[in-house]
Amino acid sequence: MTKKRLKRKAFFDSIKARRRLVIINEETFEEQFSLKLSILNVFILGSLGAIFLISVTSYIIAFTPLREYIPGYSSTQLKQDALLLGIKADSLEFQLNKNDEYIKSVKKVLTGDLEYAKVNKDSILASDYVDPSEYEMEAGKAELELRKQVQKEAQKK
Template sequence: MSGKRLKRKAFLDKIKTKRRLVILNEETFEEQFSFKLNILNVFIVATIGAIFLISVTSYIIAFTPLREYIPGYSSSQLKQDAINLGLKSDSLEFALKKNDAYIQSVKKVLTGDLEYAKVNKDSIMASEYVDPSEYNFNASDEELELRKQVDQETKKNKK
């Protein structure tokens, strides 16, 4: 037990021992400057420096256009183009449905398969028509109560 403690104390004394780093002029052996260091301080400064470099590099990559060069990230222009193309494809799909409905109605006219009760001048858009009678537009009790509260509050605010 005491042997381990002595080894640990010797190790701590070794890394805390002051050392001197001297920078000399090669030709004149004149001392330019010197530092008093120990191994523990050098280790701490090197660790902090490495963490700082990693942080700065990560920040530069994450918040600058450099991230576009990393696989998996795309440019903002590419995202905007994808959105625009999606909108165009939706509108083209809708136009295609309208054209198909028109072609089907022309086929029915040419073959004579018309149902005279369903003939409408807006027959192209008839498939997109939604009957409003399918929906309940009556206000619920909670909505009526909320309307009363809002009316009361607006009357108070006007006074």
């Protein structure tokens, strides 16, 4: 055999060799506990223990409310509130624009730039009106699948 193989064999033999762990009472020299181990067994047991500990910690962080304390994660309730507030802000902005147009038209009437008969709040509102029937509003196959997936995730939490 070559030197390299001999060294490798000697290394594996040394880590497979059985050793004895003994715990002795120091005052009476009585053996309290004895265990036969090898370096390979201790290494494997330590590795499995570390993997188990990491897995349990990851599971606890990922699937419990503890994840909300980690920067970057937020609660589902917070996400829903943010979405609703965004929708409300958009609708308020739209309403504000409509009111601004109405006030501008009233100012024109009061200053005499426009005749009163031509100013109608309904006509101002109709100018911003978009007919939804012009667009295809039916959900596609991908959107329906996404909706089902979101509903399943919301039910889990």
